[in-house]
Amino acid sequence: MHAIIDCNSFYCSCERLFRPDLREKPVVVLSNNDGCIISRTDEAKELGVGMGAPYYQNRDIIRQHDVAVFSSNYHLYGDMSSRVIDTLRFLVGEGEERLEVYSVDEAFVDLRHVPASELQDFSVHIRETVEEWTGIRVSVGVASTKVLSKVANRLAKKDKQRTGCVLVLDTEDKVRDALQRTEVGDVWGIGGRYAHRLRNEYGINTAWQLRHVPLEWARKNLGGVVGLRLIRELNGEPCIPMKEPLENKKMIATTRMFGKPVFDLAPLREAVATFTTRAAEKLRRQYSAAQAIDVFVVTNGTQGGAYAYDPRSDHRYARLPQPTSLTQELLSIAVPLVEQLYRPGMKYLKAGVILSGLVPDGSLQGNLFVPEAENRQRLLMDAVDNINFSMRDDAVKFLASGLTRNWKMRQELRSKRFTTRWEEMYEVG
DNA sequence: TCTGGGGTCCTAGGACCC
DNA sequence: TCTGGGGTCCTAGGACCC
Numbered sequence: 001m002h003a004i005i006d007c008n009s010f011y012c013s014c015e016r017l018f019r020p021d022l023r024e025k026p027v028v029v030l031s032n033n034d035g036c037i038i039s040r041t042d043e044a045k046e047l048g049v050g051m052g053a054p055y056y057q058n059r060d061i062i063r064q065h066d067v068a069v070f071s072s073n074y075h076l077y078g079d080m081s082s083r084v085i086d087t088l089r090f091l092v093g094e095g096e097e098r099l100e101v102y103s104v105d106e107a108f109v110d111l112r113h114v115p116a117s118e119l120q121d122f123s124v125h126i127r128e129t130v131e132e133w134t135g136i137r138v139s140v141g142v143a144s145t146k147v148l149s150k151v152a153n154r155l156a157k158k159d160k161q162r163t164g165c166v167l168v169l170d171t172e173d174k175v176r177d178a179l180q181r182t183e184v185g186d187v188w189g190i191g192g193r194y195a196h197r198l199r200n201e202y203g204i205n206t207a208w209q210l211r212h213v214p215l216e217w218a219r220k221n222l223g224g225v226v227g228l229r230l231i232r233e234l235n236g237e238p239c240i241p242m243k244e245p246l247e248n249k250k251m252i253a254t255t256r257m258f259g260k261p262v263f264d265l266a267p268l269r270e271a272v273a274t275f276t277t278r279a280a281e282k283l284r285r286q287y288s289a290a291q292a293i294d295v296f297v298v299t300n301g302t303q304g305g306a307y308a309y310d311p312r313s314d315h316r317y318a319r320l321p322q323p324t325s326l327t328q329e330l331l332s333i334a335v336p337l338v339e340q341l342y343r344p345g346m347k348y349l350k351a352g353v354i355l356s357g358l359v360p361d362g363s364l365q366g367n368l369f370v371p372e373a374e375n376r377q378r379l380l381m382d383a384v385d386n387i388n389f390s391m392r393d394d395a396v397k398f399l400a401s402g403l404t405r406n407w408k409m410r411q412e413l414r415s416k417r418f419t420t421r422w423e424e425m426y427e428v429g
Numbered sequence: 430t431c432t433g434g435g436g437t438c439c440t441a442g443g444a445c446c447c
Numbered sequence: 448t449c450t451g452g453g454g455t456c457c458t459a460g461g462a463c464c465c
Binding site for chain 3: 030031032033034035036038052053054055056057059072103223224225226249250251252253254255256257260309311350352354
């Protein structure tokens with residue numbers, strides 16, 4: 001059996017930890033740039049605040065009902081996430097790979113070592129311990145496959161009163177009931193496009209109906225072997241294995257919406273240089289080097305009047321002469337790319353840098369076959385990373401990144417980094 | 430009068446996830 | 448005036464090779 005453990009309204013729960021006065025109140029957390037609502041408590045949901053909905057469209061409800069609003073505080077969420085994961089790791093035992101961290105607020109657990117008769121109790125134990133040790137409330141879904149455990153988890157969370165946030169699908173009857181109560185678009189792996197087609201072209205509305213489509217049909221219409229696996233998993237046949245931990249990323253991106261639109265080349269270039277620098281740091285953190293770089297910009301289309309939101313994107317791609325993790329080398333490629341992309345008169349909303357073709361960094365421990373100067377460059381990078389890490393972000397930076405940064409994103413409602421910065425620690429008194 | 434087959438590597442694009 | 452950011456996997460199709 002597999003379990004998926006998923007934190008309830010994770011970002012909002014993190015904020016509530018330091019604001020006990022908000023325990024029963026509606027809370028929402030906004031995306032970067034204070035753009036969209038990316039986490040909401042049940043109370044906010046009941047008021048009709050949509051998930052992923054633009055903040056400005058919900059301002060009236062939020063004001064009327066005194067909803068607490070926070071900008072996202074990734075220092076806090078990242079730290080709370082590690083605490084939850086550490087707790088889970090303790091609970092399921094060390095050794096074999098029983099834990100797969102799936103996202104910042106979710107983990108799969110392999111429960112094959114737990115006797116069937118103890119699954120319910122063990123799941124409740126997990127839920128209670130995580131809450132006791134971290135203050136974060138989680139939901140637990142258990143079933144024979146990952147896809148079914150996601151179904152279980154969703155229902156556990158949906159009906160907290162009845163399930164106590166734990167649902168174990170250990171009989172065929174329970175599985176059928178769960179699938180019949182799950183809409184096809186709520187199945188893990190069925191996104192908006194597939195859901196629309198399934199409903200409108202094939203009359204498939206529930207997970208239960210989806211379970212019974214022919215495998216060959218799934219292969220043809222649901223993305224090849226991906227669709228095949230999905231249907232098999234719905235039928236209780238495990239096809240999606242637990243993933244190895246500590247895999248390196250295969251692509252690294254740094255992209256941002258601008259706090260206000262950018263029209264000139266200079267700030268656009270600064271932004272791309274800053275994103276390249278940040279991406280290069282992430283690259284070095286996992287000891288990789290990149291072989292290719294893609295720079296993209298998003299403009300607002302000129303059609304449709306001044307207020308239309310009509311984003312268009314354009315990008316330039318370049319391969320590097322050899323894999324590198326050096327900021328200077330990446331900048332020397334990225335900056336010309338954005339200069340090629342720039343068109344005077346356009347309104348730029350966003351830009352980004354994507355590093356790909358990642359390989360282990362060959363320049364790491366002094367490479368005999370490269371010129372001495374290159375090894376020293378790597379040492380310089382390490383020194384810069386250390387200074388920026390231990391002092392503050394961007395204590396040392398490349399001039400190309402600019403000094404003014406008036407394109408920086410808005411984050412007006414961010415809480416303190418209570419658990420990761422001494423000067424922002426929570427005070428009792 | 431006639432024109433193979435099989436393989437690899439790469440990239441773009443489409444779907445999905447949280 | 449205002450709509451996030453960072454990932455994964457798979458497939459099709461072209462280039463190239465023997």
